[in-house]
Amino acid sequence: MTAVLSIQSHVTYGHVGNSSAVFPLQRLGIEVWPVHTVQFSNHTGYGEWRGRVYDGQSIDELVQGVAERGVLGSCDAVLSGYLGSADIGHAVVGAVARVRGANPQAVYCCDPVIGDVGRGVFVRPGIEEFMREVAVPAADVVTPNHYELDLLSGTATRSLASVKDAVAAVQALGPRAVLTTSLVTEDTPDDAVDLLASEDGRHFRVRTPRLGVSVNGAGDAIAALFLAHWLDTRSAAEALGRAAASVFGLLQRTEDARSREILLVAAQEEFVAPSRTFPVEEV
Numbered sequence: 532m533t534a535v536l537s538i539q540s541h542v543t544y545g546h547v548g549n550s551s552a553v554f555p556l557q558r559l560g561i562e563v564w565p566v567h568t569v570q571f572s573n574h575t576g577y578g579e580w581r582g583r584v585y586d587g588q589s590i591d592e593l594v595q596g597v598a599e600r601g602v603l604g605s606c607d608a609v610l611s612g613y614l615g616s617a618d619i620g621h622a623v624v625g626a627v628a629r630v631r632g633a634n635p636q637a638v639y640c641c642d643p644v645i646g647d648v649g650r651g652v653f654v655r656p657g658i659e660e661f662m663r664e665v666a667v668p669a670a671d672v673v674t675p676n677h678y679e680l681d682l683l684s685g686t687a688t689r690s691l692a693s694v695k696d697a698v699a700a701v702q703a704l705g706p707r708a709v710l711t712t713s714l715v716t717e718d719t720p721d722d723a724v725d726l727l728a729s730e731d732g733r734h735f736r737v738r739t740p741r742l743g744v745s746v747n748g749a750g751d752a753i754a755a756l757f758l759a760h761w762l763d764t765r766s767a768a769e770a771l772g773r774a775a776a777s778v779f780g781l782l783q784r785t786e787d788a789r790s791r792e793i794l795l796v797a798a799q800e801e802f803v804a805p806s807r808t809f810p811v812e813e814v
Contacts, residue, residue: 532560532561532562533560533561533562533607533608533759533762533763534561534562534563534564534602534605534606534607534608535556535561535562535563535564535606535607535608535609535610535758535759535762536564536566536594536597536606536608536609536610536626536630537549537552537553537556537563537564537565537566537609537610537611537755538565538566538568538590538609538610538611538622538623538626539552539565539566539567539568539610539611539612539613539751540567540568540569540571540612540613540615541565541567541568541569541570541571542570542571542572542573542574542580542582543570543571543572543573543582544572544573544792545573545574545747545748545792546747546748546751546752546792546793546795547574547747547748547751548567548568548569548612548613548748548751549565549566549567549751550748550795551748551749551751551752551755551793551795552610552612552751552752552754552755553565553755554795554796554799555752555755555756555759555777555795555799555802556755556756556759558799558802558803559756559759559802559803561759561762564597564606566590566593566594566626567585568584568585568590568613568614568615568619569582569583569584569585569615570582570583570585571583574747574748576747584615584616585619586616586618586619587616587618587619587621587622588622590619590622590623590626591622591625591626594622594625594626594629598629598633603629603630603632603633603634604633604634605634606630606633606634606637607634607636607637607638607762608637608638608639608640608758608762609623609626609627609630609637609638609639609640610640610642610754610755610758611623611639611640611641611642611666612642612644612750612751612754613642613644613654614644614654614658614661614662614666615655616655616657616658617657617658617661620658620661620662620665620666621661621665623666624665624666624669627639627669638671638672638762639669639670639671639672640670640671640672640673640674640754640757640758640761641662641666641667641669641670641672641673641674641706642673642674642675642750642751642754643662643666643667643673643674643675643679643683644679644750645658645659645662645675645678645679645682645683646678646679646682647676647678647679647713648676648677648678648713652682659682662683663682663683663704667683667701667704667705667706668704668705669705670705670706671706671707671708672706672707672708672709672710672757672758672761673701673706673708673709673710674709674710674711674712674750674753674754674757675701675709675710675711675712676711676712676713676714676750677694677711677712677713677714677715678713680694680697680698680701680709680711681697683697683700683701683704684696684697684698684700684701685700686700688716689716689717690716690717690718691716691717691718691814694711694714694716694727695729695734698711698727698729698734702729707730707731708728708729708730708761708767709727709728709729709730710726710727710728710729710753710754710757710767710770710771710774711726711727711728711729712726712750712753713726714726714727714736719738720738721741722740722741723738723739723740723741724738724739724740724741725737725738725739726739726753726771726775727771727814728757728767728768728770728771729767730766730767730768733767733768733813734813734814735767735768735771735811735812735813735814736811736812736813736814737771737772737775737809737810737811737812738809738812739775739779739809740779742779742782742783742786743786744782744785744786746782746785746790746791746792746793747792747793748792748793748795749778749781749782749793752778752781752793752795753774753775753778756773756774756777756778756802757770757771757774758770759774760773760774768811768813769811771811772808772809772811773805775809776801776805776807776808776809777801777802777805778801779805779807779809780798780801780805780806780807781793781794781795781798781801781802783806783807784797784798784801785798
């Protein structure tokens with residue numbers, strides 16, 4: 532059975548971070564070992580929350596405890612998302628090194644959460660540099676949104692050609708596969724949004740209808756789903772098609788219900804049998 536060590540934030544109510552990534556992975560038959568970097572009552576988009584942030588030492592201790600069970604050799608991948616501090620980031624990269632030490636074939640999937648269009652950079656000072664200089668170079672797979680791709684590559688992309696150049700610049704840092712989400716280029720219709728998966732010099736695009744829903748946690752879910760399908764197929768194109776279909780179905784259900792939280796449990800069949808699929812086009 533595939534096993535993934537997922538080091539992310541966690542909320543009691545709702546679905547972001549591990550609360551968004553763990554269940555889809557489990558629904559696909561993957562054993563998940565969650566390590567929480569924070570534990571909040573709810574995501575911060577509500578404007579108020581309760582809970583606490585953990586430090587890098589807490590992460591180290593939990594990974595050490597897992598290592599003492601003698602199971603790190605059976606860990607196939609490490610998944611990380613939002614980092615509250617560079618201290619936690621170094622603990623994540625340290626965990627990746629420990630897993631690779633026990634299983635050299637293990638991969639690291641980094642969702643380099645930095646910011647987004649309209650919001651700008653929303654992480655603490657030092658995180659953007661840590662992502663570019665430490666986390667992304669250590670990763671095998673990265674899943675930036677369009678805004679984050681530009682930050683990591685140091686460019687401003689509008690055309691598909693410039694996006695491909697930006698992806699190549701990010702891959703030159705270390706990652707083999709790049710999934711760019713929320714991609715909007717000059718040829719993206721106003722009523723659509725693109726996703727681009729890039730690997731081995733090839734680029735694959737899925738275009739889905741633009742939905743009106745805006746909820747937290749969708750990026751965490753698609754990073755987890757893309758990793759799951761990439762581990763299964765070792766194909767960025769195949770992983771893209773499956774993950775895009777599942778997340779579209781999840782968001783469609785959420786929009787139809789007018790829910791502020793993604794309907795991760797109610798829409799769980801979308802993870803194994805999406806209600807709608809989209810063509811994967813090499814571009």
